Amino acid sequence: MLRTPTSELRLDILEVLKDPVAHFPPGRQGDLLEDGVTCEAVAARLGLRREVAATHLGLLAELGLLRTRRVRRAVHYRRDEVRIAEVARMFEKGW
Numbered sequence: 089m090l091r092t093p094t095s096e097l098r099l100d101i102l103e104v105l106k107d108p109v110a111h112f113p114p115g116r117q118g119d120l121l122e123d124g125v126t127c128e129a130v131a132a133r134l135g136l137r138r139e140v141a142a143t144h145l146g147l148l149a150e151l152g153l154l155r156t157r158r159v160r161r162a163v164h165y166r167r168d169e170v171r172i173a174e175v176a177r178m179f180e181k182g183w
């Protein structure tokens with residue numbers, strides 16, 4: 089998943105979500121730290137089409153690296169630090 093040509097993009101997404109306050113303007117809906125960031129905000133920050141961002145965010149969420157939370161009508165994404173640490177340990181062991 090992280091070794092494909094699009095892996096840099098997924099790593100970029102994980103990186104900007106590491107500190108959402110530093111990378112995104114305050115949200116109109118929800119708290120950046122508690123609720124996360126919308127797909128639209130990620131797309132705008134990384135210069136992507138919304139559909140491309142949604143695909144990558146969805147994959148990262150399915151893998152458990154991101155948690156989702158619905159705030160009103162929007163889905164917000166934030167990192168799951170415990171799961172990310174587990175995956176990092178697997179790579180260190182030579183998965």
